[in-house]
Amino acid sequence: QGHLVESGGGVVQPGGSLRLSCAVSEFTFSRYGMHWVRQAPGKGLQWVAVISSDGTNTYYADPLKGRFTISRDNSKDTLFLQVNDLRTEDTAVYYCARANGAYSYRIESWGQGTLVIVSS
Amino acid sequence: DIEMTQSPSSLSASVGDTVTISCRASHSIAYVSWFQQKPGKAPKVLIYSTSILQSGVSSRFSGSGSWPDFTLTISDLQFEDSATYYCQQTYSPPLTFGGGTRVEIK
Numbered sequence: 001q002g003h004l005v006e007s008g009g010g011v012v013q014p015g016g017s018l019r020l021s022c023a024v025s026e027f028t029f030s031r032y033g034m035h036w037v038r039q040a041p042g043k044g045l046q047w048v049a050v051i052s053s054d055g056t057n058t059y060y061a062d063p064l065k066g067r068f069t070i071s072r073d074n075s076k077d078t079l080f081l082q083v084n085d086l087r088t089e090d091t092a093v094y095y096c097a098r099a100n101g102a103y104s105y106r107i108e109s110w111g112q113g114t115l116v117i118v119s120s
Numbered sequence: 121d122i123e124m125t126q127s128p129s130s131l132s133a134s135v136g137d138t139v140t141i142s143c144r145a146s147h148s149i150a151y152v153s154w155f156q157q158k159p160g161k162a163p164k165v166l167i168y169s170t171s172i173l174q175s176g177v178s179s180r181f182s183g184s185g186s187w188p189d190f191t192l193t194i195s196d197l198q199f200e201d202s203a204t205y206y207c208q209q210t211y212s213p214p215l216t217f218g219g220g221t222r223v224e225i226k
Contacts, residue, residue: 035215037163037217044204044206044217044218044219044220045155045157045163045206045208045217045220046217047208047214047215047216047217050213050215059213059214059215060213060214061214062121062214095162095163100168105210105211105212105213105215106151106153106168106169106210107153107155107165107208107210108165108168109165110162110163110164110165111162112162113162
């Protein structure tokens with residue numbers, strides 16, 4: 001089911017921006033849809049966004065629309081999440097996850113996550 | 121948006137018990153997935169398409185149901201089943217999760 005490694009997390013000031021990356025290996029990245037899911041400290045899972053295998057279709061959690069952008073570079077086997085105007089409530093572990101097909105919504109495997117802390 | 125109401129939020133049971141966790145969907149959906157998460161770890165897929173066991177997952181886990189109610193059952197509970205469990209509707213974006221159920225082994 002492949003290997004997914006997130007990066008790009010860290011400490012960011014409120015109002016700042018961040019681009020998270022998810023590098024994949026051991027599967028053909030361009031054949032699978034991909035998700036971002038986040039988890040605030042001590043809280044449950046929150047689905048963030050999904051992108052189709054070719055990048056043409058994207059969907060977002062309603063409260064995050066406008067500040068979050070999911071994208072991918074199939075030539076580099078990498079998924080991205082651009083987050084703008086960061087708020088303290090965006091503090092969370094951000095996971096990338098693989099769907100089970102090109103336009104599928106079902107999550108099949110997960111990365112280990114990258115921690116984003118929004119603090120002044 | 122489709123809301124997934126998961127219950128109970130926590131439970132405590134003994135080794136060998138059978139426990140059930142429920143998710144109720146606010147709108148008609150066809151399928152749910154179930155995940156297990158241990159502290160400090162990424163979630164793990166247990167069940168997909170409501171009742172299909174993910175490869176490599178113990179047969180003590182099973183899923184069932186149809187809209188609006190879906191169920192995860194853990195039979196012959198073991199110490200290693202201590203974790204938080206989540207449902208997720210995979211029918212239509214936004215792909216909402218339930219609030220989670222923390223399972224404690226007495």
